Amino acid sequence: MVIAGPSTAGPALSGLEPLRLTAPLAAPVPGSGRRSVTGRLFLTVCLVYLLHFASNVVRETYLAVSLGDRLSIRVDEYLGLHPDLFEIPGRGAFINNNPGASMLGAVPYALARPFMAGLFRLRPELVRPKPAARYDDPRPNRTRFFNEARARGLDIKLGLAAAAMHVGLMVPLAGLAAVVMFRFLAVRLRDERTALWLALLYAFGTPIFFRSAFLNQNAIVAHCVLLGFVAMAGTEPSPPTTRRRLLAGALLGLALLTDYSAAPLIAAFGVWATMEGWSRGGVGAGLRAAGEFSLGAAGPLALLFGYQWAAFGHPLLPAQAYMPDTHLSVRGWHGFTLPDPTLLRGNLFDPRYGLLVFCPMLAVALAAPFLRRRPGGPTGPELGFILGASLALYLFNSSVQFALLQFNTGVRYMVPAVPLLFLAVVPVLLRLPRGWTWALVVPTVAISWSVAMARESVPVSLMRIFLGGFELPWLTVLRKTSSAYLPWLERGASPLALFVLAGVVLWLLWRPRTARAD
Secondary structure (H helix, E strand, O other): OOOOOOOOOOOOOOOOOOOOOOOOOEOOOOOOOOOOHHHHHHHHHHHHHHHOOOOOOOHHHHHHHHHHHHOOOOOHHHOOOOOOEEEEOOOEEEEOOOOHHHHHHHHHHHHHHHHHHHHHHHOHHHHOOOOOOOOOOOOHHHHHHHHHHHHOOOHHHHHHHHHHHHHHHHHHHHHHHHHHHHHHHHHHHOEHHHHHHHHHHHHHHOHHHHHOOOOOHHHHHHHHHHHHHHHHHOOOOOOOOHHHHHHHHHHHHHHHHHOHHHHHHHHHHHHHHHHHHHHHHHHHHHHHHHHHHHHHHHHHHHHHHHHHHHHHOOOOOOHHHOOOOOOOOOOOEOOEOOOOHHHHHHHHHOOOOOHHHHOHHHHHHHHHHHOOOOOOOOOHHHHHHHHHHHHHHHHHHOOEHHHHHHHHOOOOOOHHHHHHHHHHHHHHHHHOOHHHHHHHHHHHHHHHHHHHHHOOOHHHHHHHHHHHOOOOHHHHHHHHOOOOOOHHHOOOOOOHHHHHHHHHHHHHHHOOOOOOOO
8 A cells, every 4th residue: 555655554465565556556545654544444344243253164164173183184073063963984073165274264263272272171171061041042053062161061162162263264354354455446447445444344244254254265366366366466556476376376275275165266267367368469378478377386285185195095075975975965066056047146145145136236247348438447457357257256156056055154155255346346336426426325334233133134124233232243243042051141231332332442543643754
């Protein structure tokens, strides 16, 4: 990020060329002084995301804990706690997904282990088996998991592990993504103030907010996609260098290591790298560009194939090829079919998980190709890539029958397209009349914040928040489990004081101050 006058944000992102401006940025953020705008943006996103922590223990959590505890890819100890843990006779139990999110989550968990061990030495009863208790929720699977974890003495350990992974991984990744979006748009728009508001809109007005409340592979893939796009496109539109192609390849390889839904995205990035090189230097340059991108992806892909070989005995077949049959996995090839009409509609419009229901603002991305000028937006080739990659992801996800399970978890499969579509939305928002822009942005932010608090379908979340008041996911869980841990919370507790405190902190962080000379 560069403001009018001397740069205050330090060097450009690692692996990218330094920012080059042909004109100073307009409208700097007031009161910057020595305090970096990027630093304050990062802290703002981190604070709000921390507040909206959800204590979900997902399949990736178990592998992360096994890696952090004993560097093992087996999750035998947790078999029966989650339907996506399965056993292969003679080999052990494994998670039904790629290991990338768990590998990343294992790092903050390992760092938190000494503190958790100290707590359990002081309070050994926390990790002892406990009797069944009431979980105030109509969904029987949640009650079943809660009491099974208590019976094994794992309830507190898994809850703390989920918190460590949220604080140490998901929160800083979200802050980094907001900063990258800000710095990218600040140079493209030549307007730091507008770029800041757009970065905040990206952080709090898109499903990245909702999906980042716990260890989640879809949000991690989205972050990889954003960083990969910036690496390939550059802050100033320019041909990508070898280093930038290697970085983009590594990021998309990490995305595939995290989840196979990244397959159409890594293919789209590979085609982009190849065609860009071809357009500048012919077939030889195109093949060289493809090779550089592939070389960057080779490390994460080797790790994925090595994991699959160690876990399942074959380097190329995914976990879905070994899981026990379910009513969805027997359709097509282990649950992969031609695009399903139900999912073609649902992935966009289902109120329980449709992308455009969770983020209606993204629909105007389709107007971007019809703009005569796209100030600050993607170039023609970049926009073609954005729409093509998003379409490829949409068709792929509409072919995966497991996407039908999103009704229970909210928008997931289409989240990696969010950073790309948001970049296409930017020039449309900037060209719309102000009233129309507000008509798009306000409902989108209201939906995003409501589902981040209530974590239900869009209609249910809006109704709960607008009729019942503010919520926080972790506080809701404490109320639902109050009979087991905190009986005084049985009637609930308002998070209003926490929101006021966070508001005071944010005001202190952003209040204008007179800039001091360096």
